[in-house]
Amino acid sequence: MRILAYTYYNSSWDTKSGDDVRIHTILAKLAESHKVVAVNLSALVDSYYVHRQDGVTYVAVPRKFYRSISSLVRWSNHYDLNPLIKLTHYIDEFITALKFINLFRNTGSVLVFGSMTLFSFMLRVLGVKNATVVYDPLANYAQTLHLRSRENSIELLRYGLYLALHKLQLKSSNIVVYPSHVDLENAKRMFGITNTVIVPNPIPICYNSVEEYLKLREKRNDFSKPYFILLAGGRGKANEEAVKITIEVFNKLPPEKFKLIITGAWQDMKEYVRNPSIELVGVVPNKKLKELLAIADYGLAPIFSHVAGTFIKTLSYITAGLDIIASPSSIAGLNPEHIERVKVYLVRNEQEYAKMIAKIIYENKLPNHLKTRNAMLCKDAVLNMVNLLREILNCDVLST
Numbered sequence: 032m033r034i035l036a037y038t039y040y041n042s043s044w045d046t047k048s049g050d051d052v053r054i055h056t057i058l059a060k061l062a063e064s065h066k067v068v069a070v071n072l073s074a075l076v077d078s079y080y081v082h083r084q085d086g087v088t089y090v091a092v093p094r095k096f097y098r099s100i101s102s103l104v105r106w107s108n109h110y111d112l113n114p115l116i117k118l119t120h121y122i123d124e125f126i127t128a129l130k131f132i133n134l135f136r137n138t139g140s141v142l143v144f145g146s147m148t149l150f151s152f153m154l155r156v157l158g159v160k161n162a163t164v165v166y167d168p169l170a171n172y173a174q175t176l177h178l179r180s181r182e183n184s185i186e187l188l189r190y191g192l193y194l195a196l197h198k199l200q201l202k203s204s205n206i207v208v209y210p211s212h213v214d215l216e217n218a219k220r221m222f223g224i225t226n227t228v229i230v231p232n233p234i235p236i237c238y239n240s241v242e243e244y245l246k247l248r249e250k251r252n253d254f255s256k257p258y259f260i261l262l263a264g265g266r267g268k269a270n271e272e273a274v275k276i277t278i279e280v281f282n283k284l285p286p287e288k289f290k291l292i293i294t295g296a297w298q299d300m301k302e303y304v305r306n307p308s309i310e311l312v313g314v315v316p317n318k319k320l321k322e323l324l325a326i327a328d329y330g331l332a333p334i335f336s337h338v339a340g341t342f343i344k345t346l347s348y349i350t351a352g353l354d355i356i357a358s359p360s361s362i363a364g365l366n367p368e369h370i371e372r373v374k375v376y377l378v379r380n381e382q383e384y385a386k387m388i389a390k391i392i393y394e395n396k397l398p399n400h401l402k403t404r405n406a407m408l409c410k411d412a413v414l415n416m417v418n419l420l421r422e423i424l425n426c427d428v429l430s431t
Contacts, residue, residue: 034061035135036069038144039124042091043071044084047296047314048265049232049343050169053210054144055087056233057167062086068134072127074098092130094123117193121149128153135159143204144169147193152203166204167230168197170214198222213363236321236347247325256289257397259388260327260353262320262344263295273333274300280385282306288392292323324351328398329391332361333384349373354398356387374398 036058043054058067067087074094082089097119128135128150135141136159143150143166151164201207201224209215210232218224238244251258261277264270274297281291286308293300293311301311315323324330330348335358345362348355354374355362362370362377376391378384390396 033066033068033138034140034142035138036067036142036144037071037127037148037150038069039072039120039148040144041071041073041075042082042089043069043144044082044087044089045314046317048267050144051265052343053167053169053232055085057230058087058142059085060233070127070131072123090131092127094119096122096126117147120147121196124148124150125153128157132157132159135162138162141165142167146170147197149196149200152196152199155203163206164204165206165208166200167208168200168218170210170218211363211365232343232346236317236324236350238321238325238351244325247322250322251326253290254397256287256395257329257391258290258327259292259329259331260323260348261291261293261331262347263293263297264344266296269334270295271297272335273331275303276333276335276381276384277331278303278309280381280388281309283385284389284392288395292327294320294323320347321351324348324353327351327353329353330355330357332357333378333381334358334361335380356384356391358384 038054040051040054043051043058046052046055058069061067063086069087069089071089071091072094073091074097076091076093078093080091082091097116100115100119132154135154139162141151141154141159141162141164143164146169148168151166154162154164201218201222205226207218207224207227208230209218209227210230212229215227215229219227238247259281261273263274274293274295277291277293278300281289282303282305284306286306289308291306291309293309294313294315296314298311298313304311312319312323324347330345330351330353332342332345332348332355334342342361345355345357345365349365349370352373354376356376356378358378362375376387378387
């Protein structure tokens, strides 16, 4: 059975963000038993090219209309949306749908990823009627826009059209996939959809044994102070705020009292670092990430402006057995039985975040539990996720 996928993420196989991890893990696991071809729309490429990784064939498609317009008006890659940028996105999506329409007409299963895509709707308009279209909106962004719109009338004008278009996308999909009960219930309440199912986020970090964990843990050469880690993820407003807040908090603390490691594509933030115990390591491969989590004591998740979704960074902390300093939003979509396996320090704002970190380092609190007690969670979680998706694509699961 061949499965076709579409996403507008530039290079999901690089897994530089939580959304990348979800997309590539799902496709790679399905590729173990199916032929998987993913069309990905990218603003970073000049021409079509094929990339194969972990059994998935990615066909990278350039956003030609966006690139031509952006060169005229001197756009850079914006985090947030403005109407003209988003219009170019939809036009490039439609051009892509036209380019590959015969391919999609001749398949029985399509997976569509993206928070504000219209690809399912475009396929239906272009005559793809019989394929089972499974849409994964990645949960976060549409819900964030919805809540912004409710709180601010200007935001309603700015985002209301996008939310209306998002409903067209939902209605054009046979099944809509969400990573947690929180995301699913919010979507039902917001958009009145019923053809929904939960496919949990994949857990990206897994220690295969206690021995593996202990071997990595031994690479830490100083147990006289707590080690903190912030998995900052991809370039996004919420992640940027988390990095800035964290650097600001730790800049004020004595360097001999802690070690802070920040991962992700945030090397440009080095100009804000004034404390020698803060280290920005950039994007690291999975093996190195397992080591960094093994030597750490506390995982940081200070997400105060983002309001929906299940954070893969928090799942990583849990499966690495770290105690977590987190906002309520950072744990909202997690399974309660997983959260109970670690200690969570809840902080509601930047001030509470700073006070909690200061308390921990001045009391020199190091967790005393064996961190690998959660490691085996990931194997079952990934297996269950893949089995559920296979059932969906075989039309055995139609709704919840």
